[in-house]
Amino acid sequence: MSKALAVSHGEFGRAAVYELDRTISTHAHREGHLIFWIGGAPADVQVGRERFSCDGQMATAVSPWAPHSFHAPHSEPCACLVLYIKPMWFLEHAAKAEFSLAFGRARLQVTPQIASLVHLLAAGMLDDSTQSGINGLLFELAHHCYEVSWRGQRRPGFLSTRRGLSDFRVRRSQQLMREALSTHPGMDALASEVGLSRPHFFRLFKEQTGVTPNLYFNTLRSEAAIDDLMSSDKSITDIGFDLGFASQASFTRFFSLNVGISPTDYRRVAHLH
Structure with missing residues (x-):
């Protein structure tokens, strides 16, 4: 393990x-x-x-x-x-x-x-x-x-070496993702919200950022989870719920796949320097 x-x-x-x-x-x-x-x-x-x-x-x-x-x-x-x-x-x-x-x-x-x-x-x-x-x-x-x-x-x-986000629709989609970590409606709805078809949205987003919208959203959720583990006394279950996961098991699986270890183990050893 x-x-x-x-x-x-x-x-x-x-x-x-x-x-x-x-x-x-x-x-x-x-x-x-x-x-x-x-x-x-x-x-x-x-x-x-x-x-x-x-x-x-x-x-x-x-x-x-x-x-x-x-x-x-x-x-x-x-x-x-x-x-x-x-x-x-x-x-x-x-x-x-x-x-x-x-x-x-x-x-x-x-x-x-x-x-x-x-x-x-x-x-x-x-x-x-x-x-x-x-x-x-x-x-x-x-x-x-x-x-x-x-x-x-x-x-x-x-x-x-600096990647610029020149398209306002990509910037808007990033803002919407940041504002809806727990209630994200899905990429089809997000594409529609910024006035693009799903294929066009995915292509434009990757051209501008280097990653897919799904990968970007997973990064936001991983960062938010780590921040909560470090700065709050919320339970693992509550952290997962606040990020839109239906159960502690699904949140733990996501965290382990994206960070490498379980959120419980991360909190156990992590400290501010």
């Missing part, structure tokens, strides 16, 4: 140490996402159409809003350090203003420096007494991975 060993939230975003033995379905994050193998059996990660192994030699870098999935080994759990880095935090800490948290490639060679930083960060997260020093390690690791991802490639400027 997949479980969380440590989860830390802060201005940087989120960092976690997981033991994973189940698949995480295709999903996306608004943060930059880094996955490092730290023990157990290697796993496969798919980013877009590219699927590769995540092991001691290779790590995974996922740009904001890039669809990806995690495929756990069948033999034994895979222990991973996973980071969710807020693009604005990364930009504010970067030496140059043109830095944007869009990685040059998804498959990263684990350099000796990356391996050392991963070891230090994972050890610090698992030891509560050293949690105070992880901010510097987080930026150093994220920045080094960013640099490695662009080696041998021309790096785009800050503005060229």
